[in-house]
Amino acid sequence: MSAADQPEHPSPGDPRELLAHGYGYALALTHDAAQAETLLYDAWITVLRAGGPWERLYLYPAIRHIYEVHAGGEALAEAEAISEHDVFAADALDVAVGDDEPLEGGEATVAQALGALRSGEREGLYLIAVDGCSVDEVAELTGRTRGTVLTVLSGAFRSVRAACHDARKGPA
Amino acid sequence: MDATLREHVRAYYARHPPPPELLDRLAALAEPGGLPREGRSPLGRAGLYAAALAVVVLACVAAALVGRHVGLRGDSPAVALGRQLALNHTHPPTVELSDATYAEVAALLADLDFPLVEPARLRGAQFTITGARYCVLRDHLAAQLELHDPVGRRYSLFAVRRGPTFEAVPEGVLTVAGRVRVEVWSEGGLLYALAGGTTRREPAGSGIGIVS
Numbered sequence: 001m002s003a004a005d006q007p008e009h010p011s012p013g014d015p016r017e018l019l020a021h022g023y024g025y026a027l028a029l030t031h032d033a034a035q036a037e038t039l040l041y042d043a044w045i046t047v048l049r050a051g052g053p054w055e056r057l058y059l060y061p062a063i064r065h066i067y068e069v070h071a072g073g074e075a076l077a078e079a080e081a082i083s084e085h086d087v088f089a090a091d092a093l094d095v096a097v098g099d100d101e102p103l104e105g106g107e108a109t110v111a112q113a114l115g116a117l118r119s120g121e122r123e124g125l126y127l128i129a130v131d132g133c134s135v136d137e138v139a140e141l142t143g144r145t146r147g148t149v150l151t152v153l154s155g156a157f158r159s160v161r162a163a164c165h166d167a168r169k170g171p172a
Numbered sequence: 173m174d175a176t177l178r179e180h181v182r183a184y185y186a187r188h189p190p191p192p193e194l195l196d197r198l199a200a201l202a203e204p205g206g207l208p209r210e211g212r213s214p215l216g217r218a219g220l221y222a223a224a225l226a227v228v229v230l231a232c233v234a235a236a237l238v239g240r241h242v243g244l245r246g247d248s249p250a251v252a253l254g255r256q257l258a259l260n261h262t263h264p265p266t267v268e269l270s271d272a273t274y275a276e277v278a279a280l281l282a283d284l285d286f287p288l289v290e291p292a293r294l295r296g297a298q299f300t301i302t303g304a305r306y307c308v309l310r311d312h313l314a315a316q317l318e319l320h321d322p323v324g325r326r327y328s329l330f331a332v333r334r335g336p337t338f339e340a341v342p343e344g345v346l347t348v349a350g351r352v353r354v355e356v357w358s359e360g361g362l363l364y365a366l367a368g369g370t371t372r373r374e375p376a377g378s379g380i381g382i383v384s
Contacts, residue, residue: 015202016195023190034256034310037194041308042263044198048207070262107187110180129181160177 015054019044021131022059028126029067029119042066056131060141067119106167113163121156124149194311208283208306208313249310249340253356253365256309258348261328261367265303265318272301280304281315286333288315291364293357294329298322310337319366327368334363 019040026036026043043062052058114122120142127133127141139149175183200206267280278288281304303318307330314332321327332338341363346354354367 014199016199019195019198020190023194024185024188027185027188032252032255033188034252035259037191037308037311038256038259040190040194041198044201045207048202054202070259107180107183110177111184114181114184125181126185129178130185157177160180 013054018054018056018059021056022063024130025060025123025126026063026067028122028130029064031115031119031122039063039067039070057141061143064123064142109164109167110160113160116163117156117159120152121159124153125156125160128153191311194308197308197311197313208281249338250342250344250346250356253310253338253341254346254348254354257328257330257346257354257365257367258352260307260309260316260330261352261354263305263307263316265316266305268303269301269318272304274301277301277304277315277317281306284313284315286331286362288331289360291329291331291357291359291362293359293364294366299327299329312337325368327366330365330367331362334358334361338363 022043023036023040026039027033030036030039040063043059043066046052046062046066047054047058052062114125117125123142124138127138128135133141135146135149135153138144138153139146142149144152201208269277274288274290278284281288283306299319299321301317302320305316307314307316309330309332312332312335314330317329317331319327319329341356343357344355346356348354352367354365356363356365358364
Protein backbone atom coordinates (compact mmCIF):
# COMPACT_ATOMS: atom_id res chain seq x y z
CA MET A 1 0.00 0.00 0.00
CA SER A 2 1.41 3.36 -0.93
CA ALA A 3 1.17 6.47 1.20
CA ALA A 4 -1.47 7.73 -1.17
CA ASP A 5 -3.57 4.63 -0.48
CA GLN A 6 -3.59 5.24 3.26
CA PRO A 7 -6.86 6.80 4.32
CA GLU A 8 -6.87 10.09 6.14
CA HIS A 9 -7.45 9.14 9.74
CA PRO A 10 -10.20 11.05 11.51
CA SER A 11 -8.56 10.78 14.93
CA PRO A 12 -5.31 12.74 15.09
CA GLY A 13 -3.26 12.46 18.23
CA ASP A 14 -1.35 9.77 20.03
CA PRO A 15 -3.09 6.40 19.88
CA ARG A 16 -0.85 4.72 22.48
CA GLU A 17 -3.41 4.85 25.29
CA LEU A 18 -6.08 3.29 23.08
CA LEU A 19 -3.58 0.68 21.90
CA ALA A 20 -2.58 -0.14 25.47
CA HIS A 21 -6.22 -0.74 26.33
CA GLY A 22 -6.63 -2.75 23.13
CA TYR A 23 -3.69 -4.91 24.15
CA GLY A 24 -5.25 -5.55 27.54
CA TYR A 25 -8.51 -6.47 25.88
CA ALA A 26 -6.74 -8.85 23.47
CA LEU A 27 -4.85 -10.31 26.42
CA ALA A 28 -8.11 -10.88 28.23
CA LEU A 29 -9.46 -12.81 25.24
CA THR A 30 -6.38 -14.93 24.67
CA HIS A 31 -4.59 -14.99 28.05
CA ASP A 32 -1.44 -15.18 25.93
CA ALA A 33 0.90 -12.22 25.37
CA ALA A 34 2.13 -13.32 21.95
CA GLN A 35 -1.36 -13.91 20.64
CA ALA A 36 -2.50 -10.58 22.08
CA GLU A 37 0.27 -8.84 20.10
CA THR A 38 -0.84 -10.53 16.91
CA LEU A 39 -4.51 -9.73 17.44
CA LEU A 40 -3.80 -6.10 18.22
CA TYR A 41 -1.51 -5.70 15.21
CA ASP A 42 -4.03 -7.20 12.78
CA ALA A 43 -6.95 -5.23 14.25
CA TRP A 44 -5.01 -1.95 14.21
CA ILE A 45 -3.99 -2.46 10.58
CA THR A 46 -7.64 -3.14 9.75
CA VAL A 47 -8.84 0.02 11.51
CA LEU A 48 -6.16 2.16 9.85
CA ARG A 49 -6.76 0.77 6.37
CA ALA A 50 -10.48 1.40 6.71
CA GLY A 51 -9.90 4.91 8.02
CA GLY A 52 -11.90 4.04 11.13
CA PRO A 53 -11.90 6.33 14.15
CA TRP A 54 -9.42 5.63 16.91
CA GLU A 55 -12.03 4.59 19.39
CA ARG A 56 -12.58 1.63 21.65
CA LEU A 57 -15.94 1.06 19.96
CA TYR A 58 -14.14 0.27 16.70
CA LEU A 59 -10.87 -1.27 17.86
CA TYR A 60 -12.36 -3.73 20.33
CA PRO A 61 -14.91 -5.26 17.94
CA ALA A 62 -12.16 -5.55 15.31
CA ILE A 63 -9.98 -7.42 17.83
CA ARG A 64 -12.92 -9.58 18.83
CA HIS A 65 -13.85 -10.39 15.23
CA ILE A 66 -10.31 -11.38 14.31
CA TYR A 67 -10.07 -13.48 17.47
CA GLU A 68 -13.26 -15.28 16.52
CA VAL A 69 -11.90 -15.94 13.04
CA HIS A 70 -8.61 -17.24 14.44
CA ALA A 71 -10.21 -19.35 17.13
CA GLY A 72 -12.90 -20.68 14.83
CA GLY A 73 -15.48 -19.00 17.02
CA GLU A 74 -15.27 -21.83 19.53
CA ALA A 75 -14.12 -19.95 22.59
CA LEU A 76 -16.56 -17.09 22.47
CA ALA A 77 -19.38 -19.30 21.27
CA GLU A 78 -19.29 -21.05 24.62
CA ALA A 79 -20.21 -17.84 26.32
CA GLU A 80 -22.82 -16.98 23.71
CA ALA A 81 -24.45 -20.36 24.15
CA ILE A 82 -25.41 -19.67 27.76
CA SER A 83 -29.15 -19.74 27.91
CA GLU A 84 -31.07 -16.70 28.93
CA HIS A 85 -32.95 -19.11 31.21
CA ASP A 86 -29.78 -19.47 33.27
CA VAL A 87 -29.93 -15.86 34.28
CA PHE A 88 -30.10 -15.34 38.01
CA ALA A 89 -32.49 -13.00 39.69
CA ALA A 90 -31.65 -9.49 38.58
CA ASP A 91 -31.03 -8.16 42.05
CA ALA A 92 -28.60 -10.98 42.87
CA LEU A 93 -26.75 -10.38 39.60
CA ASP A 94 -26.34 -6.71 40.25
CA VAL A 95 -24.86 -7.55 43.62
CA ALA A 96 -22.49 -10.02 42.00
CA VAL A 97 -21.40 -7.61 39.28
CA GLY A 98 -21.05 -4.83 41.80
CA ASP A 99 -18.85 -7.12 43.86
CA ASP A 100 -16.99 -5.20 46.54
CA GLU A 101 -16.35 -8.03 48.95
CA PRO A 102 -12.70 -8.64 49.84
CA LEU A 103 -11.31 -11.63 47.98
CA GLU A 104 -9.21 -14.12 49.87
CA GLY A 105 -6.46 -14.90 47.46
CA GLY A 106 -2.96 -14.01 46.44
CA GLU A 107 -1.75 -12.79 43.06
CA ALA A 108 -0.81 -16.25 41.90
CA THR A 109 -4.19 -17.70 42.78
CA VAL A 110 -6.07 -14.95 40.97
CA ALA A 111 -3.79 -15.28 37.94
CA GLN A 112 -4.41 -19.02 37.85
CA ALA A 113 -8.15 -18.52 38.25
CA LEU A 114 -8.21 -16.03 35.37
CA GLY A 115 -6.36 -18.49 33.18
CA ALA A 116 -8.96 -21.15 33.90
CA LEU A 117 -11.88 -18.93 32.82
CA ARG A 118 -13.40 -19.04 29.36
CA SER A 119 -12.29 -16.22 27.11
CA GLY A 120 -15.73 -14.64 27.17
CA GLU A 121 -15.65 -14.55 30.96
CA ARG A 122 -12.20 -12.92 31.07
CA GLU A 123 -13.41 -10.46 28.44
CA GLY A 124 -16.33 -9.43 30.64
CA LEU A 125 -14.19 -9.12 33.75
CA TYR A 126 -11.64 -6.99 31.89
CA LEU A 127 -14.25 -4.62 30.51
CA ILE A 128 -15.91 -4.19 33.91
CA ALA A 129 -12.87 -4.10 36.17
CA VAL A 130 -10.19 -2.46 34.02
CA ASP A 131 -12.07 -0.37 31.47
CA GLY A 132 -14.78 0.55 33.95
CA CYS A 133 -17.59 -0.33 31.54
CA SER A 134 -21.17 -0.62 32.68
CA VAL A 135 -23.06 -3.83 31.96
CA ASP A 136 -24.87 -2.07 29.13
CA GLU A 137 -21.56 -0.95 27.62
CA VAL A 138 -20.21 -4.51 27.81
CA ALA A 139 -23.35 -5.69 26.04
CA GLU A 140 -22.80 -3.08 23.35
CA LEU A 141 -19.13 -3.92 22.82
CA THR A 142 -19.64 -7.68 22.76
CA GLY A 143 -22.95 -7.86 20.94
CA ARG A 144 -24.60 -9.77 23.77
CA THR A 145 -27.82 -9.11 25.60
CA ARG A 146 -27.65 -7.53 29.04
CA GLY A 147 -28.93 -10.76 30.55
CA THR A 148 -26.20 -12.83 28.92
CA VAL A 149 -23.54 -10.37 30.04
CA LEU A 150 -24.78 -10.57 33.61
CA THR A 151 -24.81 -14.35 33.48
CA VAL A 152 -21.29 -14.52 32.07
CA LEU A 153 -19.99 -12.06 34.65
CA SER A 154 -21.72 -13.77 37.52
CA GLY A 155 -20.20 -17.10 36.48
CA ALA A 156 -16.76 -15.53 36.20
CA PHE A 157 -16.99 -13.93 39.62
CA ARG A 158 -18.15 -17.18 41.21
CA SER A 159 -15.37 -19.20 39.51
CA VAL A 160 -12.63 -16.84 40.67
CA ARG A 161 -14.05 -16.69 44.18
CA ALA A 162 -14.31 -20.48 44.35
CA ALA A 163 -10.73 -20.89 43.14
CA CYS A 164 -9.48 -18.46 45.79
CA HIS A 165 -11.55 -20.17 48.48
CA ASP A 166 -10.18 -23.59 47.49
CA ALA A 167 -6.63 -22.27 47.46
CA ARG A 168 -7.08 -20.84 50.94
CA LYS A 169 -8.44 -24.13 52.27
CA GLY A 170 -5.51 -25.97 50.76
CA PRO A 171 -5.43 -29.60 49.68
CA ALA A 172 -7.98 -31.85 51.35
CA MET B 173 -6.75 -6.17 53.96
CA ASP B 174 -7.76 -8.39 51.07
CA ALA B 175 -8.46 -6.60 47.80
CA THR B 176 -11.75 -6.95 45.97
CA LEU B 177 -11.96 -9.10 42.87
CA ARG B 178 -12.06 -6.02 40.67
CA GLU B 179 -8.88 -4.73 42.28
CA HIS B 180 -7.22 -8.10 41.76
CA VAL B 181 -8.20 -8.09 38.08
CA ARG B 182 -6.95 -4.54 37.62
CA ALA B 183 -3.69 -5.41 39.33
CA TYR B 184 -3.23 -8.50 37.17
CA TYR B 185 -3.52 -6.58 33.91
CA ALA B 186 -1.39 -3.74 35.30
CA ARG B 187 1.34 -6.31 35.85
CA HIS B 188 1.12 -7.39 32.21
CA PRO B 189 1.33 -4.17 30.17
CA PRO B 190 2.02 -4.14 26.43
CA PRO B 191 5.69 -3.94 25.39
CA PRO B 192 6.50 -0.23 24.83
CA GLU B 193 8.18 -1.18 21.53
CA LEU B 194 4.91 -2.67 20.32
CA LEU B 195 3.02 0.54 21.09
CA ASP B 196 5.73 2.59 19.35
CA ARG B 197 5.55 0.39 16.27
CA LEU B 198 1.77 0.49 16.09
CA ALA B 199 1.65 4.23 16.71
CA ALA B 200 4.14 4.71 13.86
CA LEU B 201 1.79 2.81 11.55
CA ALA B 202 -0.78 5.55 12.10
CA GLU B 203 1.56 8.25 10.82
CA PRO B 204 0.95 9.38 7.23
CA GLY B 205 2.53 6.76 4.98
CA GLY B 206 3.19 4.59 8.00
CA LEU B 207 1.25 1.54 6.94
CA PRO B 208 3.39 -1.21 5.46
CA ARG B 209 3.26 -1.18 1.71
CA GLU B 210 1.90 -4.23 -0.02
CA GLY B 211 2.32 -3.88 -3.75
CA ARG B 212 -0.05 -5.05 -6.40
CA SER B 213 0.06 -8.74 -7.17
CA PRO B 214 0.71 -9.99 -10.68
CA LEU B 215 -2.97 -10.93 -10.76
CA GLY B 216 -3.97 -7.41 -9.85
CA ARG B 217 -6.09 -8.74 -6.99
CA ALA B 218 -4.01 -7.60 -4.05
CA GLY B 219 -5.71 -4.31 -3.46
CA LEU B 220 -9.11 -5.82 -3.96
CA TYR B 221 -8.42 -8.59 -1.49
CA ALA B 222 -6.94 -6.30 1.14
CA ALA B 223 -9.83 -3.91 0.75
CA ALA B 224 -12.30 -6.78 0.88
CA LEU B 225 -10.80 -8.09 4.09
CA ALA B 226 -10.94 -4.67 5.69
CA VAL B 227 -14.48 -4.13 4.50
CA VAL B 228 -15.64 -7.51 5.81
CA VAL B 229 -14.17 -6.91 9.24
CA LEU B 230 -15.39 -3.34 9.49
CA ALA B 231 -18.78 -4.35 8.12
CA CYS B 232 -19.09 -6.81 10.99
CA VAL B 233 -18.03 -4.09 13.40
CA ALA B 234 -20.46 -1.60 11.94
CA ALA B 235 -23.28 -4.14 11.83
CA ALA B 236 -22.76 -4.96 15.48
CA LEU B 237 -22.72 -1.30 16.44
CA VAL B 238 -25.68 -0.34 14.30
CA GLY B 239 -27.59 -3.35 15.52
CA ARG B 240 -27.00 -2.42 19.10
CA HIS B 241 -27.95 1.21 18.63
CA VAL B 242 -30.98 0.83 16.70
CA GLY B 243 0.28 -16.31 31.25
CA LEU B 244 -0.24 -15.54 31.40
CA ARG B 245 1.17 -18.94 30.86
CA GLY B 246 4.81 -19.22 31.80
CA ASP B 247 5.89 -19.47 28.20
CA SER B 248 9.42 -20.13 27.02
CA PRO B 249 10.43 -18.07 23.97
CA ALA B 250 9.94 -21.13 21.75
CA VAL B 251 6.48 -21.84 23.11
CA ALA B 252 5.38 -18.21 22.84
CA LEU B 253 6.67 -18.00 19.29
CA GLY B 254 5.02 -21.31 18.42
CA ARG B 255 1.62 -20.03 19.51
CA GLN B 256 2.08 -16.82 17.57
CA LEU B 257 3.12 -18.73 14.43
CA ALA B 258 0.15 -21.07 14.70
CA LEU B 259 -2.23 -18.15 15.16
CA ASN B 260 -0.84 -16.35 12.13
CA HIS B 261 -1.04 -19.59 10.13
CA THR B 262 -4.83 -19.44 10.41
CA HIS B 263 -4.87 -15.96 8.87
CA PRO B 264 -5.46 -15.72 5.11
CA PRO B 265 -2.86 -13.93 2.97
CA THR B 266 -3.49 -10.28 2.19
CA VAL B 267 -2.13 -10.71 -1.33
CA GLU B 268 -3.16 -13.68 -3.43
CA LEU B 269 -0.52 -14.92 -5.87
CA SER B 270 -0.16 -17.58 -8.51
CA ASP B 271 3.10 -19.50 -8.33
CA ALA B 272 5.08 -16.36 -7.50
CA THR B 273 8.82 -16.17 -6.94
CA TYR B 274 10.55 -15.04 -3.77
CA ALA B 275 11.79 -11.97 -5.63
CA GLU B 276 8.22 -11.04 -6.52
CA VAL B 277 7.12 -11.45 -2.92
CA ALA B 278 10.08 -9.39 -1.71
CA ALA B 279 8.99 -6.61 -4.06
CA LEU B 280 5.44 -6.78 -2.70
CA LEU B 281 6.55 -6.69 0.94
CA ALA B 282 8.90 -3.79 0.42
CA ASP B 283 8.95 -2.60 4.03
CA LEU B 284 10.72 -5.64 5.43
CA ASP B 285 14.03 -4.76 7.07
CA PHE B 286 15.79 -7.75 5.53
CA PRO B 287 16.20 -9.25 2.05
CA LEU B 288 13.65 -12.01 1.59
CA VAL B 289 15.19 -14.98 -0.19
CA GLU B 290 14.23 -18.59 -0.65
CA PRO B 291 15.63 -20.64 2.23
CA ALA B 292 18.03 -23.35 1.10
CA ARG B 293 16.12 -25.86 3.19
CA LEU B 294 13.07 -25.54 0.93
CA ARG B 295 14.87 -25.70 -2.40
CA GLY B 296 13.64 -28.66 -4.36
CA ALA B 297 10.59 -29.04 -2.12
CA GLN B 298 8.22 -28.16 -4.97
CA PHE B 299 6.24 -25.61 -3.00
CA THR B 300 4.29 -22.98 -4.89
CA ILE B 301 3.79 -19.51 -3.40
CA THR B 302 0.11 -18.63 -3.42
CA GLY B 303 -0.08 -15.65 -1.10
CA ALA B 304 1.74 -13.25 1.19
CA ARG B 305 1.20 -10.79 4.00
CA TYR B 306 3.03 -8.89 6.67
CA CYS B 307 2.67 -10.15 10.20
CA VAL B 308 4.26 -9.37 13.54
CA LEU B 309 6.37 -11.89 15.44
CA ARG B 310 7.47 -10.91 18.93
CA ASP B 311 7.10 -7.26 17.97
CA HIS B 312 9.13 -7.58 14.74
CA LEU B 313 7.73 -7.08 11.26
CA ALA B 314 7.88 -10.42 9.47
CA ALA B 315 6.95 -11.93 6.13
CA GLN B 316 4.32 -14.65 5.93
CA LEU B 317 4.10 -16.60 2.69
CA GLU B 318 1.31 -19.02 1.90
CA LEU B 319 2.70 -22.15 0.25
CA HIS B 320 1.07 -25.24 -1.21
CA ASP B 321 2.77 -28.56 -1.83
CA PRO B 322 2.11 -30.70 -4.90
CA VAL B 323 -0.77 -32.55 -3.19
CA GLY B 324 -2.48 -29.31 -2.19
CA ARG B 325 -1.61 -29.07 1.50
CA ARG B 326 -1.35 -25.52 2.80
CA TYR B 327 1.66 -24.20 4.70
CA SER B 328 2.80 -20.83 6.03
CA LEU B 329 6.44 -19.85 5.74
CA PHE B 330 7.55 -17.09 8.10
CA ALA B 331 10.76 -15.09 7.82
CA VAL B 332 12.05 -12.48 10.25
CA ARG B 333 15.41 -10.95 11.02
CA ARG B 334 17.04 -13.02 13.76
CA GLY B 335 17.71 -10.33 16.35
CA PRO B 336 18.21 -10.60 20.13
CA THR B 337 14.49 -11.28 20.60
CA PHE B 338 14.88 -14.65 18.94
CA GLU B 339 18.25 -15.67 20.38
CA ALA B 340 16.62 -17.97 22.91
CA VAL B 341 14.47 -19.69 20.31
CA PRO B 342 16.01 -23.07 19.49
CA GLU B 343 15.78 -24.72 16.11
CA GLY B 344 13.56 -27.76 15.81
CA VAL B 345 9.94 -28.81 15.56
CA LEU B 346 7.00 -27.63 17.66
CA THR B 347 3.50 -29.03 17.66
CA VAL B 348 1.00 -26.39 18.75
CA ALA B 349 -2.23 -27.50 20.40
CA GLY B 350 -1.68 -30.97 18.98
CA ARG B 351 -2.62 -29.76 15.53
CA VAL B 352 -0.19 -27.37 13.88
CA ARG B 353 3.33 -28.56 13.16
CA VAL B 354 5.89 -25.75 13.13
CA GLU B 355 9.50 -26.22 12.07
CA VAL B 356 11.93 -23.46 13.08
CA TRP B 357 15.42 -22.91 11.69
CA SER B 358 17.98 -20.18 10.94
CA GLU B 359 19.60 -19.28 7.67
CA GLY B 360 21.55 -16.26 6.53
CA GLY B 361 20.75 -14.16 9.58
CA LEU B 362 17.03 -14.85 9.31
CA LEU B 363 14.74 -16.98 11.42
CA TYR B 364 12.45 -19.13 9.27
CA ALA B 365 9.45 -21.12 10.41
CA LEU B 366 7.26 -23.45 8.37
CA ALA B 367 3.80 -24.13 9.81
CA GLY B 368 1.17 -26.61 8.69
CA GLY B 369 1.18 -29.65 6.48
CA THR B 370 0.28 -32.32 9.00
CA THR B 371 -2.05 -32.97 11.87
CA ARG B 372 -0.13 -35.65 13.65
CA ARG B 373 1.77 -35.08 16.87
CA GLU B 374 5.52 -35.25 16.68
CA PRO B 375 6.90 -38.28 18.52
CA ALA B 376 8.29 -37.46 21.95
CA GLY B 377 11.86 -36.27 21.84
CA SER B 378 11.83 -35.49 18.16
CA GLY B 379 11.67 -31.73 18.49
CA ILE B 380 11.80 -28.78 20.80
CA GLY B 381 8.46 -29.40 22.42
CA ILE B 382 4.74 -29.66 22.26
CA VAL B 383 2.67 -26.61 23.00
CA SER B 384 -0.68 -27.51 24.48
